[in-house]
Amino acid sequence: xxxLHDTATGEVKPLRLRTxxxxxxxxxxxxxxxxxxLGHGRFSLVFDVLRRYLLFTGLEVTYVSxxxxxxxxxxxRAAREGMETSDLTARYEQVWWDAMEALGVLAPDEAPHATAxxxxxxxxxxxxxxxxxxxxxxxxxxxxxxxxxxxxxLAHQPLDSLRAGARVExxxxxxxxxxxxxxxxxxxxxxxxxxxxxxGRPGWHTECVVMSLDLLGDGFDLHGGAIDLIFPHHExxxxxxxxxxxxxxxxxxxxxxxxxxGEKMSKSTGNFTSLDDLLGRSDARAxxxxxxxxxxxxxxxxxxxxxxxxxxxxxRLDELARRFGLADxxxxxxxxxxxxxxxxxxxxxxxxxxxxxxxxxxxxxPGLGATxxxxxxxxxxxxxxxxxxPGALATLFDLTRQxxxxxxxxxxxxxxxxxxxxxxxxxxxxxxxxxxxxAGVVLDExxxxxxxxxxxxxxERSWVEADRLRDELVGGGWLVxxxxxxxxxxxx
RNA sequence: GGCGGCGUGGCCGAGUGGUUUAGGCAGGGGCCUGCAAAGCCCCGUACGGCGGUUCGAUUCCGCCCGCCGCCUCCA
Numbered sequence: 001x002x003x004l005h006d007t008a009t010g011e012v013k014p015l016r017l018r019t020x021x022x023x024x025x026x027x028x029x030x031x032x033x034x035x036x037x038l039g040h041g042r043f044s045l046v047f048d049v050l051r052r053y054l055l056f057t058g059l060e061v062t063y064v065s066x067x068x069x070x071x072x073x074x075x076x077r078a079a080r081e082g083m084e085t086s087d088l089t090a091r092y093e094q095v096w097w098d099a100m101e102a103l104g105v106l107a108p109d110e111a112p113h114a115t116a117x118x119x120x121x122x123x124x125x126x127x128x129x130x131x132x133x134x135x136x137x138x139x140x141x142x143x144x145x146x147x148x149x150x151x152x153x154l155a156h157q158p159l160d161s162l163r164a165g166a167r168v169e170x171x172x173x174x175x176x177x178x179x180x181x182x183x184x185x186x187x188x189x190x191x192x193x194x195x196x197x198x199x200g201r202p203g204w205h206t207e208c209v210v211m212s213l214d215l216l217g218d219g220f221d222l223h224g225g226a227i228d229l230i231f232p233h234h235e236x237x238x239x240x241x242x243x244x245x246x247x248x249x250x251x252x253x254x255x256x257x258x259x260x261x262g263e264k265m266s267k268s269t270g271n272f273t274s275l276d277d278l279l280g281r282s283d284a285r286a287x288x289x290x291x292x293x294x295x296x297x298x299x300x301x302x303x304x305x306x307x308x309x310x311x312x313x314x315x316r317l318d319e320l321a322r323r324f325g326l327a328d329x330x331x332x333x334x335x336x337x338x339x340x341x342x343x344x345x346x347x348x349x350x351x352x353x354x355x356x357x358x359x360x361x362x363x364x365x366p367g368l369g370a371t372x373x374x375x376x377x378x379x380x381x382x383x384x385x386x387x388x389x390p391g392a393l394a395t396l397f398d399l400t401r402q403x404x405x406x407x408x409x410x411x412x413x414x415x416x417x418x419x420x421x422x423x424x425x426x427x428x429x430x431x432x433x434x435x436x437x438x439a440g441v442v443l444d445e446x447x448x449x450x451x452x453x454x455x456x457x458x459x460e461r462s463w464v465e466a467d468r469l470r471d472e473l474v475g476g477g478w479l480v481x482x483x484x485x486x487x488x489x490x491x492x
Numbered sequence: 493g494g495c496g497g498c499g500u501g502g503c504c505g506a507g508u509g510g511u512u513u514a515g516g517c518a519g520g521g522g523c524c525u526g527c528a529a530a531g532c533c534c535c536g537u538a539c540g541g542c543g544g545u546u547c548g549a550u551u552c553c554g555c556c557c558g559c560c561g562c563c564u565c566c567a
Contacts, residue, residue: 020542031566031567037567039566039567042567044527071565073565073566145549155562155563156496157494157495157562157563158494160494161493161494161563162495162563163495163563165555226566226567227562227567228561228565230562230565231562231563232563232564232565249517250511253566256561257567258561258567264499264566289516293504293507294504294506298498299500301504305503305504306503306516309503309516310504310516313517316516316517316530319531320528322529369563380521382506388506388507390504390507390516391506391507393505393515394514394516395506395515397516398514398516401531401532404530404531404532405531405532407532408524408531408532409532437543437554457523458526461526463527466526468526470527480524480528481529482525482527482529488529492516
């Protein structure tokens with residue numbers, strides 16, 4: 001069973017599900033007013049891996065992630081660009097989904113939009129006001145934080161210290177500096193919705209409570225996001241749910257920062273901060289591997305050097321896929337491999353949930369062949385330990401070496417089994433492998449002619465000519481490899 | 493000021509009270525190869541500093557130093 005760090009308790013503890021066999025997961029999505037940066041990429045990848053791993057272990061997963069399409073920054077940006085907020089958000093939402101696709105992140109089961117939930121938010125706020133938990137002022141409606149039991153649970157700070165740091169806003173009507181806005185009364189030129197308090201729009205913290213509870217129900221299993229959302233966003237979401245008497249998330253997961261030169265990433269730092277930038281200059285899969293190389297709660301450094309290291313590791317896995325002709329394990333969707341306790345001590349390896357009969361520790365999975373059950377268990381025990389992806393990768397690379405070594409020693413069956421296991425586990429992590437089927441290397445006539453000429457030269461032992469032809473190919477951006485079957489070229 | 497995290501071999505990055513090692517990248521040596529590439533084998537004896545607990549600490553405790561974050565919109 002998966003054990004995960006819970007921000008509420010600060011402990012790594014077993015995931016206790018509301019409904020056995022099914023996981024409900026809500027992850028705070030983007031505010032669509034600009035292109036996504038590396039931090040968006042990281043949290044998306046972290047939760048994609050979590051989701052895929054839950055699926056891999058045989059659980060049913062409902063994944064909800066919202067799109068915030070009404071918010072101060074959206075209004076500001078739209079005004080600056082002289083466009084409607086809805087046009088701006090439509091544009092950047094598309095940019096977002098394009099980026100997610102490039103990263104290989106599975107689309108959420110539900111992606112609710114804040115603007116579609118305003119009436120439900122108004123209902124919640126009315127309920128809060130009715131209970132005396134919220135109050136109206138000249139400019140909006142606020143939640144009275146001091147009346148909420150356990151406020152500060154996620155921040156792990158006593159109310160007083162939070163209060164000490166709270167920004168004193170111009171609004172003197174707030175009963176406490178920590179009270180946060182649920183409804184903002186309209187100011188000129190802003191998009192508005194009707195409410196009992198007049199035209200206005202919802203505050204940011206309200207949408208996620210309403211949407212998560214609506215789509216996943218009371219006491220859903222996991223609520224996630226990046227570490228900076230802990231306070232005040234998640235704290236305030238929880239406060240509303242508590243104040244209205246509903247059971248909120250059972251477990252809180254937060255991922256760490258992306259840093260650049262050891263410091264929290266910021267736009268002014270320049271280099272590599274935009275996700276597009278990174279995806280433009282390196283393989284998207286390398287970023288997944290880079291994210292996987294660190295524990296999800298640690299900060300990660302994204303620099304040309306760490307990216308290059310991830311690319312090198314990826315090349316090693318791709319080379320394995322090429323050597324063994326491994327099919328892309330994700331060609332048909334998420335990989336499901338095992339069912340807890342299905343068969344004592346056995347792991348059923350199969351793609352797409354086809355979990356028919358287990359055999360002594362290994363079984364044929366469609367497209368994969370026999371896999372190494374013990375290795376899968378090692379992988380799972382690493383992952384079950386608070387998603388220790390670096391440890392999980394270690395088993396993956398161990399298997400890679402084993403597969404190559406076995407093949408070098410002529411042990412075809414052992415090699416295949418290890419290689420297939422690598423494919424299975426890469427699938428579990430959402431890492432596509434680029435084997436021959438997906439290499440997409442179609443040689444143009446000129447290149448093909450050079451390769452043929454080189455084969456001829458080598459057959460005639462004309463080494464000078466062969467080397468010259470290789471130089472020519474390399475000059476054309478090809479990586480040249482001579483094997484028993486002749487010269488092979490590929491893109492580096 | 494309050495709260496929290498981190499400091500592991502050239503780089504990245506897990507882990508553990510002591511017996512055999514994480515893993516990756518880079519580097520060195522070797523095998524293979526016409527030469528390369530890819531792959532395989534071998535190699536580094538690392539855990540911020542000072543004390544303490546212990547038969548024994550990188551791993552537990554204390555202090556110190558350094559770095560980072562949160563307490564304000566933020567992925």
